[in-house]
Amino acid sequence: MDRLSRISGRAIPFGAKNIDTDIIIPSKWLKTITREGLGEGAFETIRTEPGNVFDDPAYADAPILIAGDNFGCGSSREHAAWAILDLGIRAVIAPSYSDIFSGNAVKNGILPVVLPQEAVDRLLEIARDGHPIDVDLETQTVTTEFQDRFTFEIDPFRKHCLLNGLDEVALTLERQAAIGHFESQRASAQGWLAHGTNS
Template sequence: MEAFTTHTGRAVPLRRSNVDTDQIIPAHWLKKVTRDGFEDGLFEAWRKDPEFVLNKAERQGATVLVAGPDFGTGSSREHAVWALQNYGFKAVISSRFADIFRGNSLKNGLLTVVLDQKVVDALQELVENDPQAEITVDLEAREVRAEGITAAFELDENARWRLLNGLDDISITLQNEDDIASYESKRPAYKPQTVQI
């Protein structure tokens, strides 16, 4: 995973609530067997509308998505995170994320930042009025900054440490091999096994 420390970039305001993962990346894209090449599928249905915010000339090259509440609801498809990253997004800001989407994002180095809806509204207003306005997402300081706005955000220390260092979860877990083996040795015999009967 790529490390995330701090990022500054222009933003895309997405004034919709309940943006589900079927909107972020429609199911027919899920047939791909790689982690890349999903950028054209991002918000595919909405992008057919020339007025959709992502299609606006002034939003090209933006790297921060400022979304409505309940972003990433629905399916567990990690492809939603890959699509956002493949397109160029480094961070997503919302007042509430769906759990699985959030977990997936943090495992891939896409920083999902939870802020109060009032702050999200203020950020959306700022970047709607001034498309050139930049937003800084600072994981070291746990702070989002933009013109006239400074807001602290929460992220649990362990997730932050892994992001800051770009650490691979599996390697960390495998350092606890003894604990896993010990648990396995005590597992009751009646527990299910998939071995064909």
């Protein structure tokens, strides 16, 4: 997982509320065994609408998505986070998220920023006008060139994981020496566990 510290650039001014994971990535895309290419199916039903923000060239390669309340509700599919990441989005800003989506986002290197609705509305306005937004995880702030400054909270453990690019495998490997020491001591004290018993 890539480290994440600061994300700057244009933001996709989506803003819709109660977007569930089936809208983020329809179930027909869940047969894949790889994370790559899911961006093609991301927000598929919305992208059939003419003039949708996801296919607007003005927001091509935007690394930030501004969403509405209760983003990522519905099923627990991790493919939703994979699809958003495959679109190139590294931060989502919304008033609230489904707990499962929020956890999946962090595990895949996406920062879920929670801000009050008034702040989200202001950022939507700025994004629609084509101005960049800056999200700084270190300082836990979202800023604009118009002197807007919004602070957000994040669990310290999640912040640590994102800043250091640590997914669950990498977190385990951080403890490799301690795990090795434990296994060595266990083998000495209870060698029969490793070799089985003769009957």
